[in-house]
Amino acid sequence: MSAGPRTPFENPVVEWVDQRLPIFTMINKEYGVFPTPKNFNYFWNFGAIAMFMLVTMIVTGITLAMHYAADTTVAFDKVEHIMRDVNYGWLLRYIHMNGASFFFIAVFVHIFRGMYYGSYKAPRELLWIFGVIIFLLMMATAFMGYVLPWGQMSFWGATVITNLFSAIPVVGTTIVEWLWGGFSVDNPTLNRFFALHYLLPFVIVGVVFLHVWALHVTGSNNPSGIEPKTEKDTLPFHPYYTMKDSFGLVVFITIYAVFVFFMPNALGHPDNYTPANPMVTPAHIVPEWYFLPFYAILRAINFDVGIPFTDIVFFEAKLGGVLAMFGSIVLVALMPFLDKHPVRSARYRPKYRIALLLFVLSVFVLGKIGGMPADAPLMHIGSFLLTTTHIAQLLTLYYFAFFLVILPYLSKREKALPMPESINDAVLQCKSGKCCEA
Amino acid sequence: MSSNDHHSHCCGGGNCSPSTEIKDQKTEECCGHCDEPSRRDFLFMTAGAMGAVAAGSVVWPFISQMNPAADTKALSTTEVDIASIAEGQAVTVMWRGKPVFIRHRTAKEIEEAKAVDVATLRDKQSDDQRFKTRPEILVVIGVCTHLGCIPLGQKTGEVKGDYNGWFCPCHGSAYDTSGRIRKGPAPKNLEVPSYSFISDTLIRIG
Helix, strand or coil: CCCCCCCCCCCHHHHHHHHHCCHHHHHHHHHHCCEEECCCCHHHHHHHHHHHHHHHHHHHHHHHHCCCCCCCCCHHHHHHHHHHCCCCHHHHHHHHHHHHHHHHHHHHHHHHHHHHCCCCCCCCHHHHHHHHHHHHHHHHHHHHHHHCCCEHHHHHHHHHHHHHHHHCCCCHHHHHHHHHCCCCCCHHHHHHHHHHHHHHHHHHHHHHHHHHHHHHHHCCCCCCCCCCCCHHHEEEHHHHHHHHHHHHHHHHHHHHHHHHHHCCCCCCCHHHHCECCCCCCCCCCCCCHHHHHHHHHHHHCCCCEECCCCCCEEECHHHHHHHHHHHHHHHHHCHHHHCCCCCCCHHHCHHHHHHHHHHHHHHHHHHHHHCCCCCCEEEEECCEEEEHHHHHHHHHHHHHHHHHHHHHHHHHHCCCCCCCCCHHHHHHHHHCCCCCCC | CCCCCHHHHHHCCCCCCCCCCCCCHHHHHHHHHHCCCCHHHHHHHHHHHHHHHHHHHHHHHHHHCCCCCHHHHHCCCEEEECCCCCCCCEEEEEECCEEEEEEECCHHHHHHHHHCCHHHCCCCCCHHHHCCCCCCEEEEECCCCCCCCCCECCCCCCCCCCCEEEECCCCCCEEECCCCEEECCCCCCCCCCCEEECCCCEEEEC
16 A cells, blocks of 8 residues: 555645545555456456445444444334334335345355355465455354344344353353353343444454455456466456446345335344243244354254264264354365365366355255254155255265365366466457356 | 564673674673573563563453343342142243243152153253252253253143153253253253242242
């Protein structure tokens, strides 16, 4: 961000500022003339879309906070007050509520893009790890935000998730009471969740800054996974990608608006319109949809891990589930170190492509199972009753095998397809109809 | 201080002048002497240690404030009149924001609980370890030890599970008439809170 050689601006006010703090020079360098690979497809929109969602969530969140109170006696009523009495309160809340879902949609696509085109590989490992940290912070923020309306799902979701920490040996109970500020989820819990729900988005902004900074050091990856070599391979960010991002964003916002205006509760759970009651557990507790695959992994570990046929247990089922759930995200952060294959893009790695698409499929099915009751029976095979838990266990196995077995194996063994010399050649190949994109 | 600051690191604030070269006889003497821990090393260590203590004591209040507050802890006993609970009935009372199940067990239920071979249980406790003085009064915290849901089985007509005690609807854990885990994912028996009989008909929980 140092000044470097500076071209004067024509506008005297801009020039006056820029001489003293070269902010316009910086904007022009990073977002104006910034050399960007010329072969981006629409998957490359989702970083900008996620950024737009982050800003949307912060703006609607701050305005909602002006009408909310984090007290168990009034929290539920305050949300209804926002819905019925506050001017445009219903709109702000529905934008915020569905915004969480659409933020996660954008980020999931963004992560998939990185996985498919190998954006996590050297030299972008740290960029990738910052991204996973942002994802973890988003999950924490979303979880605490869901508690604030103090409905049944808020309360019981918070109870189940905070109880996960009680699985930690010896200090588990102490940690859980520390998280609660009491002996169950109650007023102190709601208060601190509100304080943290307000804070964490700004922490996310900080990590996003580092994420983008790291991106502008290495430059973007692209669908061919080949680094730009000459000027023929790149385009200035403006107007080419400002325009492409804007178009993608408008399409995304249109779908988002359909949910906000026509089906605002489609992604939520009706139980959360019942005030929280610590004495009655709803029959079927489910987290928000974006947590379902991880919830399914948590429930899949329903067996103690130890030495068979003895009483020796290394860790109980509960701790095993918790470790598997957190481990499933840690593995994503470790991807650059598990996949050492020199070729980035799945375009030129047919085996990796199949393994990855199966991985995505298994995440979708895990999500479906996470939303169903535990041990839901599916069918009889002879005398064996197949339940959702069995499917979840199988898919959890694949999830972990993908990272720990398949990626290291393919790194050594997979023979990549012949690759074009440069991005420019890749584009010309596609133009002549020989594009190898699936 | 940077580690390549040769002069001050080596000579530890002794009387070597900065212009002295290593090959200088005087410096070698000085540095040979300074290989032992110097006054400066000692000051670094103590200052660092004190700094760590200071940082720890500043951070502690910010961590500890999240623990249960004094008024929350003060509310953590409750007294219950059990005279009105007839045999076979159960009541639920609130303690520390959680439900406590008090069941007046029938002779048959006690019999069932005692008949179990303790060695076969996941969380090995005999029925005698589950009640205080009066076997017919069972007091347990009504929170499933899996992930904190409230098991069913208190009200008439609710499912009591395969072992006639309680059944957790969230993930299918079943507890017996002694509140012990018998089936499903929960690792432990329903917790017995600390409680005492103030009189024959009054108990204090907490």
